[in-house]
Amino acid sequence: MGRILSIDYGRKRTGIAVTDPLQLIANGLTTVATASVVDYLQDYVRRESVERIVVGLPRQANGADSENMARVRAFVNRLRKVMPEIPVEFFDERFTSVLAHQAMLEGGLRKKARQDKALVDEISATIILQGWMESRMNKM
Numbered sequence: 001m002g003r004i005l006s007i008d009y010g011r012k013r014t015g016i017a018v019t020d021p022l023q024l025i026a027n028g029l030t031t032v033a034t035a036s037v038v039d040y041l042q043d044y045v046r047r048e049s050v051e052r053i054v055v056g057l058p059r060q061a062n063g064a065d066s067e068n069m070a071r072v073r074a075f076v077n078r079l080r081k082v083m084p085e086i087p088v089e090f091f092d093e094r095f096t097s098v099l100a101h102q103a104m105l106e107g108g109l110r111k112k113a114r115q116d117k118a119l120v121d122e123i124s125a126t127i128i129l130q131g132w133m134e135s136r137m138n139k140m
Contacts, residue, residue: 002051005044006129008093008121009055009072010034015121016041017129021049026129031118038078045083053079053086056093056128091132093124 004023008015014037016029032040044050055076058066079088 002049004052005050006054006125008125013121015125017125026126028122028126031121053088054091054132057090
């Protein structure tokens with residue numbers, strides 16, 4: 001069984017989260033500069049078994065595509081070309097940034113830490129992955 005990797009793709013930074021090998025727990029992995037995210041992912045899948053990649057689907061609250069949608073689709077198309085052996089799918093990422101900030105508040109992080117956008121992106125990727133895992137369990 002390989003890991004499931006999730007991505008919160010942004011214009012400048014991309015948050016990445018991953019499951020354990022048994023796909024039970026979602027953990028934040030890192031945040032990387034978007035310009036180098038494909039290289040990072042290729043290196044990661046050489047070292048770790050990855051079964052699937054879940055990418056946050058950027059939608060507005062009303063369900064319309066966000067301004068980032070075109071960039072995300074282009075990124076996913078590139079991923080599918082450079083790693084055709086790994087399925088890539090979308091998962092709704094609406095409100096993940098809000099939930100990430102809420103989790104940081106509830107976790108007692110100080111204001112300075114909550115302003116760390118890289119940490120917010122990593123937590124958002126974790127929330128995307130957790131949501132994907134929960135939706136999969138509900139379908140069983």
